[in-house]
Amino acid sequence: MHIIDRRLNPGGKNLPNRQRFLRRARRIVREAVRHASASRSIRDIDEAGVVVIPGGGVDEPTFHLGGEGFHHPVFPGNKEFVAGDRLPRPQGGAGGGGSQAGQGKSEDSYEIALSAEEFLEFFLEDLELPDLERRRVMNVETEGLRRAGYASTGSPSNLALGRTMRNSLSRRIALRRPRPSDVQEVEQAIELAQAEGADDIELAELRSQRDQLLRRSKAIAWIDPIDLRYRRFEPQPKPMAQAVMFCLMDVSASMTEHMKDLAKRFYMLLYVFLKKRYKKVEIVFIRHTDEAKEVDEQTFFHGTESGGTKVSTVLHEMLRVVDDRYPAELWNIYAAQASDGDNDPRDNLEVTGLLAGEVLEKCQYYAYLEVNEPGHGSTASSLWRAYENLGLPNLAQRSVTHREDIYPIFRELFSRSETIRGRAV
C-alpha cells in the first residue's frame, strides 16, 4: 500500500477548463455583467462579484427521454395506499415520473463568481479600442525608465558600487590576495628581526616572504574589470498615473429621475474605463442650474435644485477646480457633461467660447451626453447645435433615451476616430 500526499500538488488543475468555459460563455457572461453593473454604485463597479447566467448557451445536450409516455415508478414509504387506489396527479409536469424528471436537467441558470479582473475584463471587452485610437484618445502613455537588474557594461555614472565591491571582495578572497595587514605583519617581523640582529638567512627568508606577498597583491588587482557591475535600466511605457473625471450635470427641474439615471450609468462606464488605465482616478461632481457647485455623489444624483440653466457656470466651476487641484500637466482630465439640452440661449456663445478655448485644451476628452425622456421627439436642442458647430476632435456628443442605449453609445464614443457625428441614435 502506498500513501501519497497530494495536498502540496499545484492547485488550479481546472484553470484551463474554467478559462475555456468562460470563453465559451463569453457572450452570455458579458450580458450578465452588463446587467449586474447597472445596480452598482460608480466606485464599486470594478469589484469581484457573482453574476447569474442563463443555462441555454452552455448546455450539453444528450439524447434522453422526455417525461412523456407510460411509467411504472416505485416509491418507498407507503403509509395508507392499497392496490387500486387512484391518486391525483401531483402538480408539475411528469406526475409519477417524478424520479425520471429528477434525472433530467433542471438547471436553468448558473451563478458564476467572477474575480475583479474577470468582471472588468468582460465589462470592457466590448470597448476594445484599436490601439492607435486608444493612444490618440487616451494618450495614457509616457516613456519612463525602469530598473532592470545589473549589467556588466554601462556608463560609469551607473556603476553599482555595492555590487562591484561585493564581486571584488569575493574574487580577492577566492584568489587569496594578501591583505595589507598580512604584509604589515611581515614587515614588522623583519624590523623586529633586524633589531634583534637575527641572522641573514632568517632575514632573507622573511624578505622573500614579503616580496612574494607584495608580488601577489600586485598581480591580483584590487578591483578587476570583471568585478564591475552597472545598474541596468529599461525603457518602459509608463502610464501617467492619475486621472480626474469631471461629472457635470444639469440638475434644473427639467431633468427627471430617468435622465439622471441615464447619466449615472454613463459616468459609471467612464469611471471603469479610466480606472482600468490609471492608477488613481478621482471623481469630481459638479452640478449646475444657473449657478454651479461642486458636491458629493449623493447630492449630485439625489439632491434637487431649482432655477434656470446656464451651462457656462459649470465650465467656469470646472476650470476653477482644475486650476485649484488638478493641474493639466499632472492629471489626465476627462469630462462628461449630461444635460437635457436646455440652455439660456444668451449663454451659448460663452459656452462655446469656453469649450473651444481653455476647457478642451486641458481635457483629454470631453463627452456631451444629451439625455431625453422616452416618447419625446428628439429635435436638436440649442446646446446640441452649438456643440455641433464647434466640430472639435476631442469633443464628442451623443443623445440617449433608453438605458440600453448607454452602453452602445459609450462604446461608439470611445471607438471612432471622428468624434462629431450626426444625431443618429
Next chain:
Amino acid sequence: MSALLYKGAEWSYDTIQRIHDAVSEIALGELGLDIYPNQIEVIAAEQMLDAYASTGMPIFYHHWSFGKHYTQHEMMYQKGLMGLAYEIVINSSPCISYIMEGNSATMQTLVIAHAAFGHNHFFKNNQTFRDFTDASSILDYLKFAKSYIASCEERYGEGAVERLIDAAHALQAHGVHRSGKRRTIELRDEEARQKERRIHEAQIYNELWSTVPTSPGKEGVRDQQRNALNERLGLPEENVLFFLERNAPKLASWQREILRIVRLVGQYLYPQRMTKVMNEGTATYVHYRIMHRLHEKGMIDDGAFFEFLTSHTNVVAQPGFDHPAFSGFNPYALGFSMMQDIERICLRPTAEDRIWAPDIAGCGDAMGALRDIWANFRDDSFIAQYLSPRLIRDLRLFAIEDDPERSTLLVKSIHDERGYRDIRRNLAKRYDVSYTDAIIEVASVDLLGDRRLILEHRVVDGRLLATGESRKVLQYVADLWGYEVELKEIDVMKGQMLANHHARPSKETSAA
C-alpha cells in the same frame, strides 16, 4: 491488551498505515475480499473539487464542460449548499482512493474500509467492470488522451477540437457495445495502435481509387446493393460513436481518434451507471462489517464507533416518497439493506425466503453467497433476483401506474402477496439502462443515394426523446457525418413511426 489504532480525531501517515493494515486483515482474512493493490492519496478540498469536475479522474483532457461543472461545484461549495465527499475511488490498478485531509481518524478508517476495500473488490470482481474496463491501463490511456488532444489543439486549433468534443460528448452515452460480442480493448496498446492505424492508412492510400466510376444500377439491384452495403457496415449498429468513427466519410484521422478517445472513456465509465446500487451497497456493507469487527477486536474505542454509526446512519437514510428530502432511491440505502437482507437470508431464513431465494436461503455462508452475487450481477438483475418480500415490507414499497391517458395515477401494487413480483419487476426496470436510456441505433445509410444516415430510436412505452436537446444532438451527428441525418422514433411493439427529426450539416462543419 490495548490495541487501539488511534485515539481522538488526529491522524498521521503511520496511523493511516496501521488502519490500512488492520482493515486489510479483516477484509482479506475474514471477508475473503480480493482487491487490486491500494494507493491512498491525501488531498485538500480544492483538489476534491478538481476531481469532481473531471469525473473523478486524476488526469483528464481539457474541455470547457469540466470548467462549467467545476464552477458550479465551487459556487455551491462556497455557499455551503454542498458538502464534499469523504473520498473518491478510481477503478484502476493500483486502485487509487482519494481521502480528504479534513477527515477525522474514524472517518479515514471508514473511508479506507469503504473505498479501498469495498469498491476495490467490486471493481476487480464484478463481471460488468471486467467486461467493459481495463483497470490496469486506464491511467496511462488517459495520459495519452490528454496529450493527444492537447497536440490536436495545437495543430488544428482549440475551436475545431472543442466542436468535435462537444459532439462526441453529446453521443458519449451511445458509444458502448451494450450487447453481443464485447469488443474489449487493451487500452495499454491504444497509443501504439493509433500510430499503426495512421501509418497503415498512409500506406494503402491510392488516389486512383477515388476516380473509379461506380456503375449505376437498376432499382432492385440498388436495394440489394444497399442491403449488402449496410451489412458490410455492420448495420444496424447501436454504438453510434463507433459507427461514426469508423465510417463518417468526411472526418480526418485525428478527428476519428478523438471520437475514439471519448468513446473509450465513455465505455470505461459505463459500468458505474449499471452498478450504482450494487457498488455502493457492497462498499457500505463491507465498511459496516469491518467497523464492527474493529470495534469487537478493541481496535477502535466506543467514541470512534459512535462517530462511525452517526455517519453511517446518515449515509443509508432513505426518506419516504412524501418526505421533503426525498429525491428518489438512495443507492447506499437500497444497496446496503439488500446486502444485509441477503446475509439474513443465508443465516436465518424464514419459510418465505426458502421459496423466494432457494439458492441461498440457509446456505450458512453469507460472505460466499455475497461474493458470488457481487461478481455476477448488475443492478437490474440483482434487484430482480434478490429483492425479498421482507425488504419490500420493510421499505414499504409501492408501485404506481402512470398512464398519460388517465387523469389520475393508479396505485398498482403495494407490499402484499400480490404486489411483490410487480414491485420487484418495476424497480429492477428502473435500474435497467436499456430501459432508462434512449436506445438509438444506426439503422441504415444510403450510400448509393444522398448518403443520408438514418438513426432509429426504439421507443418503449411511448417514451419519446426530449425534443429540444435531441435536435441539438442530431445536429452534432449531422456535422460529424457530413451529410443529412434522419432520426426516426419507432415504437418497438407496434413498429409504427411516432416522430421524425432531420438535420443537415451546418456550414461550418467540424470536418472542414
